[in-house]
Amino acid sequence: MPVSDGLAVTRSTLRQQIADALRDEILGGRLAPGQEFTVKEIAEGYGVSATPVREALVDLTAQGLLDSAQHRGFRVHEYSLGDYRSMIEARSLVADGIFRGLSENPPDDPRTPAALAGVRRRGEEAARAAGAGDLNVLIGYDLRFWRELSALFGNPYLSDFFHRLRVQSWMCAVPHLRRAGDLRGRLWSGHCELVDALVARDAHAAHAIVAAYNEDALVLIESLAKG
Structure with a gap:
């Protein structure tokens, strides 16, 4: 049980770190409104597995920063x-x-x-x-x-x-x-x-x-x- 708890904390922390990093990329203008990308691209860019990246992207989608683009991955939300x-x-x-x-x-x-x-x-x-x-x-x-x-x-x-x-x-x-x-x-x-x-x-x-x-x-x- 202690081992699995430790892994859960590490995974949760990585998920948050990726979400924070992507949010900073968006606010820094390096990910532009309307720009599309896949889980695989982000995972390779950060050198991590796909699971925490997918979780981070889902979190950012729930926060209104990303849109899920069917069959294409995710897209930076465009506000008017x-x-x-x-x-x-x-x-x-x-x-x-x-x-x-x-x-x-x-x-x-x-x-x-x-x-x-x-x-x-x-x-x-x-x-x-x-x-x-x-x-x-x-x-x-x-x-x-x-x-x-x-x-x-x-x-x-x-x-x-x-x-x-x-x-x-x-x-x-x-x-x-x-x-x-x-x-x-x-x-x-x-x-x-x-x-x-x-x-x-x-x-x-x-x-x-x-x-x-x-x-x-x-x-x-x-x-x-x-x-």
């Missing part, structure tokens, strides 16, 4: 601007609920003050990457920032859902941003400002910060999509 608008609306509603919850926590709630300091550090790194126009670094820290922030709400189902929305939003935006050239000064860098509002337990200020961010992001992506 309409999808992006809907994602913005959905993540705004979830974020507002998180902000209200955090602002209503008792002042001595151990989940908030010290934990927000850790979230701020992610925000500082994200803001630096945004200022430098470094999209790859920004995406990584931005996803960690929002994942850790949403985890403070204490509902893992909501946190997982919100994380998927954030990943899908980036996936939709990345192809347009990659064609934009110099991104310095064009990417949101208000992470620390948002943390300050939450430390002050000001859900209204947090909402205003994120509402402005979402509006700017939507305008930017729509303008880039129009060329």
Whole structure:
């Protein structure tokens, strides 16, 4: 039994590692929307067996990042601007609920003050990457920032859902941003400002910060999509 348990952990870890690596390939623009590939191609590329690759691809399909292409393997999902608008609306509603919850926590709630300091550090790194126009670094820290922030709400189902929305939003935006050239000064860098509002337990200020961010992001992506 201990041996099989160990193998299960190793297999599960490999499955997650492959899923994470493929997600990074998509967000990095190295796997483009609509691009097709097979389990065999990915397994050979990573030098692993087909089983964890197939499991990872099924996981990414369930997360909305891939489509199963019958008899051809898998295809990177293609999102539209309409999808992006809907994602913005959905993540705004979830974020507002998180902000209200955090602002209503008792002042001595151990989940908030010290934990927000850790979230701020992610925000500082994200803001630096945004200022430098470094999209790859920004995406990584931005996803960690929002994942850790949403985890403070204490509902893992909501946190997982919100994380998927954030990943899908980036996936939709990345192809347009990659064609934009110099991104310095064009990417949101208000992470620390948002943390300050939450430390002050000001859900209204947090909402205003994120509402402005979402509006700017939507305008930017729509303008880039129009060329």
